Amino acid sequence: xxxxxxxxxxxxxxxxxxxxxxxxxxxxxxxxxxxxxxxxxxxxxxxxxxxxxxxxxxxxxxxxxxxxxxxxxxxxxxxxxxxxxxxxxxxxxxxxxxxxxxxxxxxxxxxxxxxxxxxxxxxxxxxxxxxxxxxxxxxxxxxxxxxxxxxxxxxxxxxxxxxxxxxxxxxxxxxxxxxxxxxxxxxxxxxxxxxxxxxxxxxxxxxxxxxxxxxxxxxxxxxxxxxxxxxxxxxxxxxxxxxxxxxxxxxxxxxxxxxxxxxxxxxx
Ligand SMILES: Nc1ncnc2c1ncn2[C@@H]1O[C@H](COP(=O)(O)OP(=O)(O)OP(=O)(O)O)[C@@H](O)[C@H]1O
Numbered sequence: 001x002x003x004x005x006x007x008x009x010x011x012x013x014x015x016x017x018x019x020x021x022x023x024x025x026x027x028x029x030x031x032x033x034x035x036x037x038x039x040x041x042x043x044x045x046x047x048x049x050x051x052x053x054x055x056x057x058x059x060x061x062x063x064x065x066x067x068x069x070x071x072x073x074x075x076x077x078x079x080x081x082x083x084x085x086x087x088x089x090x091x092x093x094x095x096x097x098x099x100x101x102x103x104x105x106x107x108x109x110x111x112x113x114x115x116x117x118x119x120x121x122x123x124x125x126x127x128x129x130x131x132x133x134x135x136x137x138x139x140x141x142x143x144x145x146x147x148x149x150x151x152x153x154x155x156x157x158x159x160x161x162x163x164x165x166x167x168x169x170x171x172x173x174x175x176x177x178x179x180x181x182x183x184x185x186x187x188x189x190x191x192x193x194x195x196x197x198x199x200x201x202x203x204x205x206x207x208x209x210x211x212x213x214x215x216x217x218x219x220x221x222x223x224x225x226x227x228x229x230x231x232x233x234x235x236x237x238x239x240x241x242x243x244x245x246x247x248x249x250x251x252x253x254x255x256x257x258x259x260x261x262x263x264x265x266x267x268x
Contacts, residue, residue, distance in 0.1 A: 006031045006158055006189035007052060011061035013212075014047050021047040023212035024061065031157075034183075034190045035217075036200035037207050040241050044212035045193040046086060049162045052191070053083045065158055079107070082151030082188075086162040088143055092136040096127055096146055099135060100153065107154040117153050124179070125149035141172025148179060152188075159183065161192035165199065177202075197233045206233070210241045 007029035014022040022044040029035045037045050050056035052063045054074040063070040065077045090099050100118045109117050122128045125145040135143060144164060151159060164180060165173040173196075181202060183190060192203070200206050200220065207217040216223065220233055229239030 004031065005029065005064075006033070006066055007035075007191055008064040009048065009052070009061070010064075012048065012051060012058055012063050013060045014044075014051060014056065015059045020212050022051070022058075025209065025212065025214055027207055027214055027217065029189055029191050031189055032184070032187045033205065034181075034192070034203045035205050035207060036203040037191060037193045037209060038195070038197075038200055038237060039193075039209040043209050043241075045209065046162055047212075048209075049083075049085075049160050049191070049193060053081060053160050054078055079154070080157050082154070082156035082159045084144075084147050084151050084159075084161045084164050086166060088147065090135045090143055090147060090150075093134065095132050095134055096122065096125075096138075097131045099146065100150055103150045103153055109154060121149040121153050124152070126175075139172065141168050141175060144168060144172065144176050145179065148176065152183075157189060159188050159190045159192075161190065163193055163195070165194070165196065197237065201233055208237060208240055215240045 005028040007027075009025045009027045012022055012025040012027075013020070025044070025048060037048065039045050047056065051058050052065060052070055054070050054077050057071055066080055068077050068080070070077050091102070094102070097118060100121050101114065104114045104117055119128075122131050125142075125148070127142060127146060127149075130138065130142065135146065138146070148161075148164065161180065165176055168176060177199060180190070180192070192199075194200055202220075204219065205217055206220050206223060208215045216236075223236050224231060224233060226236065229235040
């Protein structure tokens with residue numbers, strides 16, 4: 001491991017019975033870097049994120065965040081990271097303020113600092129006017145902005161975003177993406193998973209994985225220069241991972257529903 005890396009996977013592996021979801025993954029993310037993890041459905045992206053965020057123990061290999069082993073130093077790692085999972089994790093029955101307050105209490109942000117941190121988060125998410133409204137009444141985009149603001153409240157050095165713009169309309173996606181991209185100026189290291197090639201192209205580097213293994217990692221322009229299958233990042237992605245659907249059991253109806261949930265993005 002290079003000590004300067006903010007995130008490292010060393011032969012990181014996770015099995016579920018006979019399924020090898022992540023298979024000896026070697027990957028590192030440099031401090032301040034924004035790295036996109038791309039891969040077809042079932043490639044092992046979420047499982048990788050779950051291991052690196054201490055939610056799931058690796059079967060073998062090692063994950064580190066800021067040099068700390070995610071299994072042996074789970075508590076310290078949690079204090080250093082912010083996470084937005086694929087599944088929404090806000091409490092719909094609480095207001096935006098209450099959701100943020102709960103997070104502040106969990107992270108030991110006390111007294112005057114707590115109030116300020118909540119106000120800053122609401123401002124950042126552009127939700128000041130909705131502070132005391134129930135989250136249940138929010139649009140998908142508002143919820144995602146609130147989740148991201150919450151993940152940033154305790155000043156994490158490293159951020160994990162699992163398909164952050166999933167299911168958002170183009171307006172919501174653009175707004176959230178502007179905020180994610182702006183995190184670079186704060187020096188936050190970000191690892192994000194996405195199926196959106198335009199988002200991936202705006203990251204410093206792109207790692208493409210399939211069947212739990214790393215296929216390639218490079219800058220978007222270097223990947224496109226390889227002209228694998230065509231000039232776009234999607235061409236490169238399809239050339240490396242194939243055109244076969246990865247959920248063959250899915251009926252056309254399920255596939256359409258999944259397509260809709262993903263905001264109608266053409267990803268394969
Ligand atoms: N809790 C689990 N139990 C059993 N198998 C699992 C579990 N979680 C993931 N898997 C399997 O591990 C593999 C990788 O899944 P994972 O969710 O990490 O993929 P992904 O790249 O995030 O996919 P998607 O793009 O669809 O979100 C898949 O074959 C999946 O079915």
